[in-house]
Amino acid sequence: MKLSRILAVILKETREILRDRVTLATSFVFPLVMLFGFGYAVSLEVEDVRFGVLDQDQTPASAALIDAFDKTNYFTLVRAYSSEQNIQQSMQSNEVKLVVVIPPNFYTSLSREGAPPVQLLVDGTYSSTALIALNYGMSIVSSFRQEAASRINIETRVWYNPSLQSMIYIVSGLYAVIIAAFPPLLTTLAIVREKESGSIQQIYASPLTVSEFMIGKLLPYGVISAIQIASIILTGYYWFGVPFQGSMSFMAAASLVYVFCNVGIGLLISTVTNSQLLAVLLALVVTMMPATLFSGFIFPVFAMAEPVQLYTYLYPARYFIELSRGIVLKDAGPFELIEPLLLLILYTSIVLTSSVLLFKKKVA
């Protein structure tokens, strides 16, 4: 392997990148767009959910229960029904998302066994809201008289994200998603573009070996990705206040492996197709979507059905999310995170070797 040849490829690639303003802008602007988008638009906290109440008891106790709902940030009382008939229409027109129905003997039965149940009616259509709102509602109702009854003290301590902000949860996972988005796409397009336009023939005809070509292609995009991840981490820290508890150098090392993994996936995709459109669709389906949906980024892996949990092992984003959240939020080091780290390294090596092997040099 000759360094001069690799450098030549790097130089050519860099020149092409710098000439393409759109791609350049996209590469640096969009990660931040995603960061801000996800940071601000995606919030798992539920606030000011409109709810209505049908109070069939009309006692101080029922009023206190309603108040328990209204005074939280989660719920806002907008409607008090006089009968059951209005409820359905009100839900269907989206006037309220939750209805609390307090039965007639609520107050009197509070001190007896077999208290008639309070009904919570939820608009389950937007299930993410519904479920979260529902659970908050249930906990408000159950804790209404809980303290007196319970003998066991439960001391709870919340670690790693004591303020329970979902933004920290999301931003700390976003690193994995953004790096799963760009490198495969850019790298695969870099190669497939040449295939489609035919200039790949010149590469084939040259003394360049496959590995030299791949390294030369890989490095510029690796550098871009490294800049992207650095900018995201810095923005996350300074703007969003995502804490950085762990070791910067460990994070840098893990990120580097992950970047090369994704660049390698891009290379791999480019070996199986000659069409740019297909390359993009494959990149979308194989990297970005799984990274967003199946890596534990938003939806926790432990809650998925068993077979789906196995499926998540296919994607490197899953390992990197464990690493990034562990390092950034829990100050976990290489010892605790040895498993995902090794798996990621293994994955990367497999991907890179396969792409070199699969990239067949065809003589024209």
Place this chain on the structure above:
Amino acid sequence: MGGRIMSLMLKELIQFSRDKVILGVILWMYTLEVVLCGYGMTFEVKQLPIAVVDHDQSAASRALIEKFDLSEAFTVATYATSQEDAALSMRKGDAQYGLIIPPDFQSMLKRGESPSMQVLLDGTNSNAATLAKDYTTQIVALFESEFRENLGAPTTVRPVVQIWYNRTQTLESFVVLSMIAVAALMVGSIHPAASIMREKEVGTIEQLMVTPTKVWEIFIAKTVPTLGVGLLAIFPSLLVIWWFGVPLKGSLLLFVALTVVFLLSAIAIGVLFAAITRTLQQTLLLCFFGLFPMLFLSGNMTPIESMPPFLQNFTAFSPLRYYMDVILGIFLKGSGMAELWSPVLHMAGLGVLLFSFAAWVFKRNMA
């Protein structure tokens, strides 16, 4: 004139059908991906892994632990020997919850005193942590009422939950339907964009210009096939919908009709992307990432009410947001035009606006 459009569309169809792999990918997006999401996506707390430290090792503590393990929400991942041990598991991510039972747990209970137990919550996923805390309270209450013979205590208020529209499904229906909507958006925009861009790059679009075809005929030929693909893809989606038991309470015909309206917007966006870029790579990048903000703003991942007010206003410009209302309304609530007139109007308005704008830009580019 009709003949020309027909032959142009035939050409598009032939080119499209040659790309078998692309067909496969589109099919995948509409079906398998949706299925996987249906099984995977949830905001519930299920099988949350716990690290248990049982300093008491009594019948009572074991019964309590068993209550946690048997519940749907939790599962005991590891029995740790000390708090540090549990903390290690939590740092590793093997457990997201630490349960520490003190040594005199059972004896204190028997004496009628109040033992304490410690719960360590991994707050990373704030939603899961909050839910885990609530489930803990409920499980402990359940344990107490079973364990103690003391009946004099007042009962707590028991909530009975009825989910109004999603009676048997919970999140699955929502996820399945929203994934289908997203697939429609992606395919609807990428397909015409790629088709136009490819011809632009190769140069065959110039050849088209030299022929007697009018610009609008080319435009129609580029956009209508996508409508066809989008509508055809509905059928495998229906299979998935049936598989998950998502109810279809409303009119299928209405759904198809409104999907067409939605696809108009998607197609228009694709054409616009193709118009402002010079290479296929740029177009695809733009499609890829330009659609992302729309995903956020659709209420897909997050309820719109939870977004900051200025972002809520932006959602008004996202056709996906209205399509979501439509698709969820028709399937889950049995809504008809009477209830859906508002999102339909918005969607149609946006669709017509975007489509005409796209046509105008297309014509300008071609001239």
